Amino acid sequence: MTATPLGRVQLLIMQVLWDKQRATAREITDTISKREAIAHSTVQTLLRGLEEKSAVAHEAEGRTFIFFPLVEEQEFKETATRDLVERVFGGNAATLMAHLLNDKKVSRKELDEIRKMINKRGKK
Numbered sequence: 260m261t262a263t264p265l266g267r268v269q270l271l272i273m274q275v276l277w278d279k280q281r282a283t284a285r286e287i288t289d290t291i292s293k294r295e296a297i298a299h300s301t302v303q304t305l306l307r308g309l310e311e312k313s314a315v316a317h318e319a320e321g322r323t324f325i326f327f328p329l330v331e332e333q334e335f336k337e338t339a340t341r342d343l344v345e346r347v348f349g350g351n352a353a354t355l356m357a358h359l360l361n362d363k364k365v366s367r368k369e370l371d372e373i374r375k376m377i378n379k380r381g382k383k
Contacts, residue, residue, distance in 0.1 A: 264342070265314070265335075268297065269305050276315060277332040281325050 265273065268291075275290045276282060282290075288302045306326055309315040317324040348354040356373075359365070365373075 264339075265309075265312075266305075268301070269309055269314075272302065272305055272309060273314065273328060273330075273332075273335070276326060276328040281327045283323055283325060287326070 271291050271294075272287055275287045279286070279290075284303050284306055285299065287306070288297060288299045291297050291302065306315060306317075310317070314328065314330050315326050316329055317326045319325075344350060344352050344355055348358070
């Protein structure tokens with residue numbers, strides 16, 4: 260699944276499952292609905308798609324399906340980041356960083372964090 264891109268709402272569903280670890284479709288719908296309107300039927304349809312991508316699975320408890328992630332959040336982020344760097348920035352991470360620093364307002368705190376990460380990585 261990790262090589263398969265996720266749509267925006269599929270990613271919201273995964274974020275709920277990464278946070279809760281196990282949830283019903285209704286719990287997922289209710290959690291997402293706190294941020295934006297979403298139909299329960301949409302969540303159910305997207306969960307089926309995520310199961311087809313082997314991103315989630317479910318267990319039946321009575322008549323209720325309990326969904327859980329099959330892919331770790333960190334694994335997904337690493338794969339998605341690699342894909343972004345390869346497809347959009349031609350494999351050049353420096354170009355990605357330059358784009359972020361030039362096109363986004365980066366706070367002093369974020370810049371300090373980036374410097375610390377670069378310095379730490381440089382010592383390896």
